[in-house]
Amino acid sequence: MEGQQKILIVEDEDRIRRLLRMYLEREDFIIVEAIDGNEGVKLAKEQPFDLIILDLMLPGLDGIRVCKAIREEQMTPVIMLTAKGEESNRIEGFESGADDYIVKPFSPREVVLRVKALLRRSQAMPIASHHATAKNVLVFKYLTIDNDAHRVTANDIDITLTPKEYELLYFLACNHDRVYDREQLLKEVWKYEFFGDLRTVDTHIKRLREKLSKVSKEAAQMIVTVWGVGYKFEVDDA
Template identity: 35%
Template sequence: MPQINVLVVDDEKEIAELVEIYLVSDGYKVFKAYNADEALLIMKQEEIHLVLLDVMMPGMNGLELCRKIRESSNIPIIMLSAKSADLDKIVGLTGGADDYVTKPFNPLELTARVKSQLRRYTQLNPNSTNEFAGSEINIRNMTINRDNHKVVIEGEDVRLTPIEFEILYLLASHPGKVFSTDEIFEKVWNEKVYEANNTVMVHIRRLRGKMKEDQRENKIITTVWGVGYKIEK
């Protein structure tokens, strides 16, 4: 099995070391950084597959670092924050994060989130094999190739994170079917919805932005008010 490298970025060394203990016990190689500059340097030197990123750090904060990473990489990013308000979660997810965990957290829950994100990322990696490998969807002037994690809309490449890709693939692979936000969450995150949240809506808003839906008269993703979302043929 290939070595999976996880970067933990947190200015609280005790938390970074605690997270390292649990991740190493699950077989991951862990790199630690205590500020954004150290994190960016490690990412230049090492192949990182997932980042655990604290929001509140001196200098460049976690949200700014998340946006910086997103300029060149689609690897999973899980934000860690002592803030639990929905607005803070929305800001983190809008900034490019794939998931958001509130401190204090259960280390076992955190490692479960890590496994979930890595499983999704490796399934979408061009070098991985799965039941959908090589499958391609052509719908509404859009091509979605699961084998190489590539989306092309009207001849233009659209770069998506694994979560965004999964949402788009789910909707496009069931044309005409309306998915509620709870259904999307359970199918894409592979978790039961345990509380009302705006996670799916934030990701769809970000997805629509990358797809330039605001410039399109006939939207690809349709909102069915009070029900959910769909893509028509």
């Protein structure tokens, strides 16, 4: 039906797929299912989806390899679903391009809330005026963010970011020199008000700095940790 958003669920457990389908269809989403990694990649590349829910442990290709394969061609939002809650698994999921991470066992209602939060894009994100040369382009000393093209460059080199890494950087850059704690960032970037793992913010900040640092250490250093408080995007006016 026109206007409905389509979600791909890649999960080998029938019970979990049925549960997610039931709750998401109640919210008027169109659901397509895949039972293994190879089928998930095939479907993701054959047709457009608004969001993908992807299990980490899958027969055939695992969720990490599926996510990397999808990221080679598209930036569809991905929620990683897994029974593994260790920090290393979470980081590995984010490194592969996942935007969010939910650990089993989970509340189906929480999954629905996270799906809606990830699909919701801020329609009125403030635009920084600092050295702006166009309405949706932010130009700083070491970094340029073109929001119309969702393009980030440093030293004239493109930096490839996941959707959530981009949104986090853009939000901080739009509100440069203002400190945000982790709860505020979860609310503003992830749209989480009543749930969310605070380490999600730390992991994304870490990955963002690493990617920026490969191109420009100065750009990476613009993301500053304010110990005991949170993070800010610091502008050097010199």
